[in-house]
Every structure is written in structure tokens, then in C-alpha cells.
Amino acid sequence: MLTLDNIWAAYGPVQVLSGVSLDVPAGKVITLLGGNGSGKSTTLKTIVGAVKASAGSIRFEDREICDMEPREIVPMGISLVPQGRRIFAPLTVMENLRLGAFARRRQEKSKDDFESIYERFPEIRQWLNRKGNTLSVGQQQLVAFGRGLISRPKLLLLDEPSSGLAPILVERLGEIIKKLKEAGMTILLVEQNVHLALSVADFGYILRDGKISMAGPTASLIGDGDLIRHYLGG
């Protein structure tokens, strides 16, 4: 569904990605692991077009999207739940959700979309009129999921959804991801929580110094636990 081929990206003089290639097949959960500052978030930002790749190609459903703007890419069916959730604090939960569907505003089927979110996360219905900054971290994570899913994306990009969550909530997160997968969602999951990532993903990539240093089915990666720790440590 999504293929990155030799992607290079930099912030000014700071080279961050130096030839990242990875493949996300439809219906699978793929995880991208890596230490702090290894370029995981940057990879996701490049996919949605928020950061421009200086070289390489990104194909989504057989279309080259490398040179497109987010406002063109997002409506094609890619949704990013950003690191740290980044709920709009001064906006209500309802408004946050509406924004999730912003890119699709021309094909307004919003009623159904909202209902499907309430079905998946029933608690959200009670917070609709609360401001973003009154939510707890766990609540924010659910809203962020809702905001990411309301546009009914084909590909969901999750950037460290477990960070800052209490252990019980991490468990719930794992279940949410598994359920999404059962429903046929394609997911690219960036994580630092190796345990969680390997328990839900089919295939994993490990990013180090802007390059993929290791890749394989999660089953094989689990066996290589030491190796993974070694790579993440760097």
C-alpha cells in the first residue's frame, strides 16, 4: 500500500534521513522502532508531506506522493496521529474531531463518521464540549485516535501512542490497535515501547542514524531481543 524508497530528508543543515526504504502492505501492522532522535517522527512527517524529502520516492496506492502537500495527501486516506497527541488545547473535543475530517470536508458523511467514533470509543461522547486542555493524557490519546480515524483513513500512522500512558492504558492501546487491524486497517506504528510494538505488529523495521539497520517479521525480531536493544540503545 505504501512504499518508501531511499528517502532523504534534512532540517536545514541537519541531515536526518539518509536513505530510508520500507514497505507497508495493505492490512498489516508494521512497526518502526528506533532510539531517540533516530528520525522516526521525521519519517512519518515525510509520508504526510509535512517535511519535504530531498530525494527518494514515496508511493501510496501506486501514486507518487513525494512532492505533494499534506492537504493533498491527507484526503487520499493517510492519517497521522502525532507524537505527544497534540490535541488543540483551546478547542473543544467536538471541534478537534471535526478537524480530523477537515481534509474530507467535500465528501461530507460526517454523521456516520462521528457515530463510528463514538461506537469505538464510547467515552468520547461525554467529553464533546470539554476543552482539549481539560483532558487527561489517556483521554487525549483517545481523542487523538478519534481525530485520526474520523476521516476513515486507509493508512493510519501512529507516532509513539504509548508515551506518557499508564501501564493499564498501554494495554488498552494494544487492544485498540489489534481491533483496528481486525477491522482491516493498515497501520504504521512508531514506538519506543518495543514490547507493545512487537506484540501487535506483523513486521518490524529498526531505524538507526537515518537508515534502516534491521528488518524482519516480528517473530524473528522477538528472538533477536538483545540485538534490538543494542540498536535502540544507539
Place this chain on the structure above:
Amino acid sequence: MGIDLHIVTQQVVGGLAVGCVYALIALGFTMMLRATELVNFAQGELVMSGAFIGYTLLVATPLPYLAVFIIASILTGILGMLIERVALRPIRLRQSPLLNLIIATVGIGICLRLISQLIWGAAPLRYPVSVGQVGHLVVAGLPMSVQHIWIIALAILSMLGLHYFFQRTLLGIAWRASAYDSYTAEIMGVSFDRVVTMTFGISSMLAGAAGVLIAPLFFVAQELWLQGPRAFAGAALGQFHILGTMIGGPILGLLETFAAGYISSAYKNGIAFGITIIVLMLVAIPRMPRGGSLVFRYRRQTIADLFELNEKQAVHLRYGMIAALGVMALLLPSLLDTYELYLVTLILIYATGALGLQLVIGYAGAIIVGHAAFLGIGAYTSAILTVYFGVPFLLAIIAAAIVAGVFGLLFGPILRLPTHFCAIATLGFGEIMHLTFINWKEVTNGMSGISGIRKPSIGSFVFEEGAPFYFLTIAVLVIVFVALQRLIGSRYGRGLIAARENELAAVAMGVNVAWYRTLSFCIGAGCAGTAGSLYAHFFSYISPDSFTILQSIAFLTMIVLGGLGSFAGAVIGAFFVLGVPEMLRWLAEYRILIFGLLLVAFMMFLPGGLADLVHRLLSAFRRKEETSEVSVISSEHNETLAANPVKTNVDS
């Protein structure tokens, strides 16, 4: 009996009417600040444009006032979007610092003013007001002007419309989201570029609406543009929140009306600026120093670098150039006719003042839009001392520098404000000083000015018009130039530059940034004061009209076109700004339009100014790669304007 209820009612309603209009204009400022951190200096000119467009519609079409109000607002909104797309977006996308954008909006303002003058003429026009709007309405026994009620009603309706847009429509919600966190909005598909265009559209629409509303109260003329900077106080009072601004505007209107009614009407136009300065000083001084460069990171090479001269050759070159310039300066009086020499002398006087501004803007990285005030302070000091007290010239010119410098020192804390606030606060300072020159009649003799200022003399030698005065001016210029150049080479100068490039790092190095900047303002003001003294003696007559915002903008143009961060550039700029129009006399009014266009064009294509052009030509001559480009940087500004605003000063 004291208070007359009728009069008070009229004042309240009148104040509210003007205040509601202020609120509309100020909402434009607030929206712009929230979404982009930019202060649009053309906002006032957009008010003026709206008023003129409305005028034409009223005169040329049978449309009723209400329809004109709506159409003129929309047309002004479109004008604003065009301005953003054509001129400002290219500058912004190059990730230029805020300073460049602000200067470009100043240029756009000049253009709009001049274009309107070419279309509608410079004479004030009386607004045709429909019959329904004149007369009085009596409510509870108290008469109110129907016109005021109309204004209040339409302004409130506009604000309600805006409120609805922000709260209920998806686009409005997207705007709020982007203003809070443009990066996250972007990945939801809310394009920041489009948000910026939309912001210009809406704030210009509000300005247009304000123009049509306020024009019937005054005549329609270019002067209407000043309503823009004045209304900024409304935004400041509202703490740059949308709702706050809606309240801040009317408060400003009431304060102005009552202060004018009960304290003094002479300073009415200064009240708004006073409020702006006070509020900004109280709330907007950043607590944390910022990393990242304020202006440019200059990688301008010296000519010696460019031609790879060794040290000895470099010294030779320098002395050679100084000698050449010296010979030229000596020969000039015999080469030029009387008028040309007069002009060159005047240019040199302005150049002396521009050098001071260069220190503050080009080196301290602050932006000053009221520099002419210091020229005025120096001129009045020198004139008063010599004419009324018979003080000798030499003492008077020193006193002029000191008095101007003291003013700079007093207002130095303004430089601690973030760039865009500093610009508006200093514009306000300039206006307040101008009003003071006009109204402090006991000292300045008001609008009639001071005449009979004698030519400077030292001992028995009088610097008569022509060559003697020219040599005096050039001597002063050289002294100021060399002193400033030395200053920049000193520990102080290095600290100043370090603070400009990265305030955070400079603080870490132990530079007292606030004090360094204040001092630069003081010295810069002193230079302008010195120039002001020469100015007074050169013309033998001064009046408040010589020290207005127009002269301030001329100063700004000089150093921007000459090249920020280059003292030689300031002098070149002065020759360019004052010399070129002389050569283009046949262009008449278009000259000023050309300045506006040049300001914008330089920001778009040559942000390094003429000084940079010289270097580019030289390096082309050397057939080397373009090495002297002014690289514009600062990841911080990229973030504030392109990706991820970290708003320390507006959000509370």
C-alpha cells in the same frame, strides 16, 4: 451644575462608535498576530482603501449604504489577499526574518497611499451620507446621532459574524486550530499558506468595513491610514485575544473621547499610541531570551576577502579608498553647482541620522519606525539654545546629541519588545513626539515653528551656505561614521552582534542584552540628534512637519535599501533615497510610489540591499561563485512562520 447628561450621552455614543470601528481594525491585527506573528503595517492603508472604494461606489452607483458597506468590505478583502499572494508570500516562503516582512508591509502601505492619491487625488473628499443616517434619535430623553448608532450596529453585526465564523464553521475552527498549532493543523490537511491568505483576506475585509464606517465621520483622505496604527491599541488592550479585542476597541474609543473632552484635545491622537506603548511594556516583554537570529546572518565579505588580498594589500586598499573618497569630497564643491551642493549637503545630514538608525536596526536587530522624532528633538534643542539663549553652535550641537540620546535612553526599554511590537511602539513614540512638537507651544512655538536660526559658527568663523556648510557636514558625518565603526569593533559591538545572532547564546556569554540594546538606541538617537542640529542650522527654520512618520519611513528606507548591517550602506542608501527622486523629478508624485515598490521589491529579491548588490557584482567580477549572499536563517523563525509557532508573547 457640572455634568450635562446630554453631552455625556453624545460623548459615550460617539466614543463607542469610533471604538467599534477601532475594534474591527484591531481584530485584523489580532488575527494576524495569532496566525502569523506579523504586524501588518498596511492595515491602516487598507482602512483607507475601503473608505475610498466605498466612496466611489456611493458616488458612482445607486447602491444603498448597506450594500456599499458589504461590497467595499469584500473588495478590500480581495485586495488584502492579493497583496499577500503577490508580495508577502514569496518573502515568507524564503523564510525571511520577521523584520523583512514588516518592512515589506510598510512599503505596501506607502504604495496603497500613493495609488489612492493618484486615483482619488490628495484633497479630502466629503463622504456622501444617505438621508437616513443624519439627524438624531431620542432615546429616554437623550439625543444620539443616528449615524453613530448605524456605525455601532453595523460594527457589532460584523463582529457577531466573525464570532459565528470562528465558532461554527469548519473553516473558522481550522483557523483557530492553525493559530494554536499550525503544524498539527497542517497534518490534518489545513494548509498554513491558505490560513495566511485567509487571515489577510478577513483582516483586510474588517479594515475595509471599518473604512466605510468611519469615513462619514471624517473626510476621506490619505490621512485615514493613521487609524490603523492607532487602532492597534485596541488589540493591545484586548491582550491580542479575539474577544478581548472586541472589548478593547470600544474601551479605546471611550478613553480617547473622554480624555479629549476633559483633559486636552490637543493630544487626542497620541492617546492610542500612549496606551499601546504602556500596555506592550507591561505585558509583552518576553521573560525568556530567544535563540535564533533577529535579522540576518551576515556573511558579507569585505573587499579584501573577495580579492584574496594579504594584510598589507588590504591596508593599502583601505587607505587608497579613503584617499579617493577624501579627494572626491574635497573636489565636490567645485564640481557641483549651487543647487547640487545644497542637495548633497542635505543628503549628508540625513545620512548622519541614518547611521544611527543602522546601529539600532542593522546591529541591535530592533526595528524603529519613529527615528525622525530624534532628528526633531535634536533640531529643536539646537534651535532653541541658539536662538533664544544665544548658546554657541558647538555647544548646541553637542547638547542636541545629548538630549536626543537621553530620550533614547528613556525609551530604550522599548527595544526589549519582540520585533513586531517594537516597530509599532516606536511608530507610536514618533507620533507622540510629533504631537508634542505641535502642541508644546511655549517651547516649540507650535505649527509656526522656529525661524531665524543662524548659520553655525565657531569663534568668528561662520559656516555659510555652500562649501563651508558642506565641509562642516562632511566633517560631522565622518566623525560619526568612524566612531560607530570603532564602536562595532569594540567589545560592546561584538556583544551587540552576538545578541542579534543569538540572544540566548549572548546571555550565556554574559552579555547584558537589554542594556546593550538600550545603549544602542541611545547612541542611535544621539546620531539623529546631531543630524537634527545640522538640519536646523541648514534650513534656518524648523517646524513640526519636518519630523513626521514620512521622514521616519525615509530613514527606514535608506538603511534597508542601502543594506542592513552596513554603515556604508546607510550612506549609500541616503544618497539613493534622496538623490534618485531629484533625478526623477519629472515623475512627480510617482517617486514616492517607486519607493514603496522598491521597499517591497528589495525585500522580495535583494534583502541585503544595495551593499549586497555591490558585493554580488564584485564577486561576479571575480568570477567566483556567489559567496556573498545574505543567508537568511534562523530555524526559530522558520518555525514561527512556517511550521510550529511557539508563541511566548501573545499567549498568556
